[in-house]
Amino acid sequence: MEENLIIVPVIIGLVEVAKRLGLNDKYCPILAVLFGIGFASLGTAVGVGGMLLSGVVSGLAAVGLYSGTKNTFEK
DSSP states (O other), rough: OHHHHHHHHHHHHHHHHHHTOOOOOOHHHHHHHHHHHHHHTTTTSSSSHHHHHHHHHHHHHHHHHHHHHHHHOOO
């Protein structure tokens, strides 16, 4: 579970790079979840179900953290 805390900022950074390269904003959450699943597959998640759950949670956490921070500081 601790590795998810490290992966979330990495996912945010990778999605931001993809956005600057021209990715449409509406696809960012999907890309974040895919990155999360990809990183989880490299980790120690137990079984395929655990890997998918860990990846989806990491991706959605990255999207939520980015969105919450952006909405807080934008006016």
